[in-house]
Amino acid sequence: MAPWNRQVEEMPPDDLRRLQYKLAKALVRRIYETSEFYRRRMKEYGVRPDDIGSLADIGKLPFMYKRDLRDNYPDGLFCAPKDELVRYHVSSGTTGKPTVVGYTRHDIENWSESLARGFSSCGLGRGDVLQVSYGYGLFTGGLGVHYGAERVGATVLPTSVGNTERQIELMQDLHTTAIACTPSYLLHMGEVAEKMGVSIRDDTDLRIGILGAEPWSEQMRSRIEEWLGIRAYDIYGTSELSGPMFTECSEQRGIHIWGDLALVEVVDPATGEVLPPGERGELVVTILQKEAFPMIRYRVGDITVMDEEPCACGRTHPRIRRIQGRVDDMLIVRGINVFPSQVEHALLEIPEVGRHFQIVVDRKGALDTMLVRVEVSEEAFSDKITDLMVIKKTVEHRLKTSLNVGVDVELVEPGTLPRFEGKSKKVVDRRSL
Amino acid sequence: MEKSYIVKQISIFSENRPGRLAAIASALRDAKINIFAFSIAEANGFGVVRALVDRPEDAHRTLTDLGFRVSFTDVIGVKMRDEPGGLSEVASVLGDAGINIEYAYAYSGRDGAVLILRVDQVEDAVRQILDHGGELLKASLFR
Numbered sequence: 001m002a003p004w005n006r007q008v009e010e011m012p013p014d015d016l017r018r019l020q021y022k023l024a025k026a027l028v029r030r031i032y033e034t035s036e037f038y039r040r041r042m043k044e045y046g047v048r049p050d051d052i053g054s055l056a057d058i059g060k061l062p063f064m065y066k067r068d069l070r071d072n073y074p075d076g077l078f079c080a081p082k083d084e085l086v087r088y089h090v091s092s093g094t095t096g097k098p099t100v101v102g103y104t105r106h107d108i109e110n111w112s113e114s115l116a117r118g119f120s121s122c123g124l125g126r127g128d129v130l131q132v133s134y135g136y137g138l139f140t141g142g143l144g145v146h147y148g149a150e151r152v153g154a155t156v157l158p159t160s161v162g163n164t165e166r167q168i169e170l171m172q173d174l175h176t177t178a179i180a181c182t183p184s185y186l187l188h189m190g191e192v193a194e195k196m197g198v199s200i201r202d203d204t205d206l207r208i209g210i211l212g213a214e215p216w217s218e219q220m221r222s223r224i225e226e227w228l229g230i231r232a233y234d235i236y237g238t239s240e241l242s243g244p245m246f247t248e249c250s251e252q253r254g255i256h257i258w259g260d261l262a263l264v265e266v267v268d269p270a271t272g273e274v275l276p277p278g279e280r281g282e283l284v285v286t287i288l289q290k291e292a293f294p295m296i297r298y299r300v301g302d303i304t305v306m307d308e309e310p311c312a313c314g315r316t317h318p319r320i321r322r323i324q325g326r327v328d329d330m331l332i333v334r335g336i337n338v339f340p341s342q343v344e345h346a347l348l349e350i351p352e353v354g355r356h357f358q359i360v361v362d363r364k365g366a367l368d369t370m371l372v373r374v375e376v377s378e379e380a381f382s383d384k385i386t387d388l389m390v391i392k393k394t395v396e397h398r399l400k401t402s403l404n405v406g407v408d409v410e411l412v413e414p415g416t417l418p419r420f421e422g423k424s425k426k427v428v429d430r431r432s433l
Numbered sequence: 434m435e436k437s438y439i440v441k442q443i444s445i446f447s448e449n450r451p452g453r454l455a456a457i458a459s460a461l462r463d464a465k466i467n468i469f470a471f472s473i474a475e476a477n478g479f480g481v482v483r484a485l486v487d488r489p490e491d492a493h494r495t496l497t498d499l500g501f502r503v504s505f506t507d508v509i510g511v512k513m514r515d516e517p518g519g520l521s522e523v524a525s526v527l528g529d530a531g532i533n534i535e536y537a538y539a540y541s542g543r544d545g546a547v548l549i550l551r552v553d554q555v556e557d558a559v560r561q562i563l564d565h566g567g568e569l570l571k572a573s574l575f576r
Contacts, residue, residue, distance in 0.1 A: 376446060381502045383444030383483060383551075384535060385476050392476075410478045413448050415500040 001250050001313070004120035004152065005113070008260055009315045013308075016259045016316060021055040023288040024263060028052050028061070031294050034079045037072060038296070058263065058286065059274060064298045069099040069240065080104050080292040090138040091239040101140075101239050102292040108147060110289050111242045114261050115148025118247030121256065121313065122233045124178050124208055126153035131171060133181035133189075134213065136160045140243025141213055145180045145235075154178070161185065164192045171204050178208035183216040183224060183232070190228055201229035210235050212244060215323060219348070221252075234322055238302075240295055241285055246320075251312050254319030262287050264318060265297070266306045269327045270337060277308040280339070282327050283320060301327045303339055331361055331427065334368045336405040340426055343372060346402040352380035352391045356417040362430040371408045372399060373417060435559040438569040439507045441489040442549070445482040446502035449475060457482055457496065464495045469575075470510075470549055472538035483538070485510070485549060489575055508551045510570030511562055513539070515546040523548055523567065530561045 003009040011019070029049040031038040042048065045062045052058065069077065078085075080102070087103045103111070124130065130149045134141030142160055149156050157174055159167050161181070168189060170176070179186065186209055193200050200206055209224060212235035224232045236255045237245035241262065246255045257264045263286040266275045275281045283300045304320045311319060325341035332338070343357055354375040362369045372395070380391060392409050399407040418425035447453040454473070461468060461484075471484035486492045489505065496503045513519035520539075527534060527550075535551045547570060552558045562569055 376502060378502060381444075381446055381504050383442075383481050383504055383506045385474050385481060388446075388479065388481070389476055411446070412479070413446060413453075413500070414502050416448070 001121055001123040003315065004117045008258070009117060009121075009317065011260075011316055013316050017055055020259055020263055020288065023260065024055065024058050024286065025049070025052045027286070027288055027294060027296075028058075031079055031296065035077070037076055038079070038294075055263075058297070059265075061297050063272060063284065064296055066099070066240075066299075066301070070097045073097050074100040075102065077294075078102055078292055079294055085292055087143075088138075089140045089143075089239055089243065091140075092138075099239065101242070103242070104291040107242065107290055107292050110261055111144060111245065112147040112151040114242075114245050114258055115145065115247070116151040117258060118235070118245075118249075118256065119148055119152050119154070119210070121249035121315065122208060122210070122231070122247060123250055124149070124152060124154060124210070128154040128177045128208070129157055129175055129205075130154045130178045130180060130210075131157040131159055131167065131176040133159050133161055133167060133179055133185060134244075140237070140239045141180075144237070144243035144245075145210065149180075164189055165196060168193045168196060168198055168200075168204075171200075171206065172198065175205045177205050178210065179206060180210040180235070182214045183209075183211040183220055184214060186211060186224060186228070186232075187220075190224075201227070206230050209233065210247060212236055215325070218322070236320070236323065238300060240298055240300070241287055242290070249311065249313040249315060253311065254307050254321050256311070256315055256317050256319050259317045261289060264306060264320065266304065266320075267299075268337065269303075269330055270332060275306075277306045277318075280305050280324065280342075281337075283323075299327075303327060303330070303341070329427070331359070331370075331429065333361055333370045333403075333405050336403065338370070338403050338405060342402055343399065346398050347374060347395075350395055350398055352377055353395055353411075354414070354417075356419065358417050358426055358428065360428045360430065368431065369408065370405060371410055373410045373412045375414045375417060376411050378414075435556040437572055438509055438559045438563075439555055440485060440510055440549075440570060440572050440575055442506045442508045442551075443484055443486060443489050443492050443496070444504050444506050445484070445496055447473075447480050447482050449478050449480050454482065456499075457501070460495055460499055461486065461492060464491060466492050466495070469542070470538065470540040470547065472536075472549075474536065483536075485575065487575060506551060507555050508549050509555060509559060509562070511548045511550060512544075512568040512570070513546040513548050515541060519546060520548065523562070526561050526565045526567065527552065527558055530557065532558050532561065 032049045047060045084104045085102045086105050091099045132145050136142030209232040221232050233248045235244050235247045265284040266281040269282040283302045283304050285298050287295045302323045303325045307319045325339045358373040360371040395409045467487045469485040474481045493503050511523050533553045537550045539548045
């Protein structure tokens with residue numbers, strides 16, 4: 001799909017890095033001069049704006065965490081004068097205080113520009129009717145997507161969430177071609193539509209889904225695409241970074257992060273060490289042009305892998321892979337970072353076992369042990385112990401290759417492993433007892 | 434011909450923890466299915482319960498409905514003389530014919546001793562046993 005801003009989106013990587021350096025240096029100078037918080041923080045770490053002599057020097061700056069937002073509630077991190085602000089968004093504080101983010105007019109424009117590029121890259125533009133079924137209001141999803149879609153010239157149908165039957169009627173009456181919502185809400189819509197006798201595939205013009213704001217998988221994508229007859233694209237962002245900000249392109253192979261707007265790093269969640277592209281770790285984002293609410297090396301808490309290989313679409317900006325979990329879910333086993341999502345992905349590729357699993361971490365003497373319980377699939381069940389032992393060894397080998405840590409596998413009876421999502425039952429850590 | 438001696442054994446995956454055999458056995462009892470012979474093979478953490486029952490199809494369905502992983506396996510039942518040398522006779526016939534025994538278990542019933550065998554070449558095994566004057570359980574016993 002044709003770029004929205006070809007000059008920027010297809011910028012040679014070296015030029016992009018030079019631009020990022022220029023923007024980063026200006027950003028650091030600006031926040032040092034305008035913000036009490038950043039000045040104090042940088043002094044604590046002994047970093048001055050002049051110390052940023054290359055793009056890599058951004059690594060001298062301290063990380064920021066969610067707690068910095070909470071500690072400075074409501075506006076201690078703002079770097080623009082109050083009368084420059086044109087909007088606030090507020091995230092629901094699931095733990096403790098909510099967090100407030102603010103935007104200047106220029107910030108809103110960059111946010112919309114970012115989404116305009118993303119929407120264009122998945123073929124959404126003038127002539128499309130985009131139904132925005134993200135919540136409008138304090139949440140960034142609805143208004144963020146709304147402004148981005150208007151920017152590309154799409155017609156926005158701002159339905160917000162809820163009243164699903166009405167949404168389906170409007171989808172038919174106003175010929176919605178694209179929808180932005182959570183993947184689970186779209187699946188819900190598909191079910192409600194079927195109960196109403198409406199097939200989204202056959203009875204609507206829907207062809208694109210812009211889906212995010214919750215974790216989802218490739219399996220879920222295939223299911224949505226096949227069932228509803230649409231192309232489903234991943235969208236990524238958090239309120240700290242503005243809101244939903246970046247999407248996949250029509251290649252559907254990772255989310256393009258516009259390098260002139262954001263500098264991304266992937267770090268080891270335990271040590272903070274910057275990891276090379278291709279290695280799994282925690283996403284760290286610096287928003288380069290934000291005026292009201294800059295974020296410097298913000299530890300998002302999401303686990304991903306950075307990909308700097310050129311994309312087949314021609315855009316030169318780096319990509320991140322689908323978010324693979326939260327740092328909070330990470331286990332450290334014998335010094336190695338292990339994510340339950342890695343186990344899940346490895347198991348999906350082993351047909352002899354089911355997709356459900358349970359991880360049990362324990363300690364024998366000074367050594368951590370990791371046990372993964374899996375169910376033998378119906379097709380693979382053999383009554384020969386040797387065949388079952390081969391399955392056990394195969395899974396152990398595949399998990400060891402994928403996790404870099406030795407794993408014991410236990411074959412269990414079908415239906416005995418926890419079915420629902422969530423860390424509480426999927427991981428049992430006995431080491432602290 | 435050989436096929437009429439090939440018996441459907443049910444094999445059930447079981448975790449190695451208290452109560453699992455009881456769960457299987459009481460499910461078969463409730464379905465009024467009679468067990469002729471059975472054995473448990475165990476590895477670390479799990480095992481396979483193998484059984485010859487009077488109604489294998491019903492047993493398969495009953496246990497599958499309860500969530501067990503169940504499969505059918507082709508085995509043969511060779512009648513043995515219940516005296517010294519009985520097993521030796523049967524084993525020698527198969528060994529001389531180059532047929533490998535993957536596993537075996539035996540029971541001694543009202544009509545004498547029976548050796549249940551899973552072999553790598555089941556039809557050859559049937560032929561060899563019959564050619565050497567041996568006697569096999571009929572598959573029609575298990576319906």
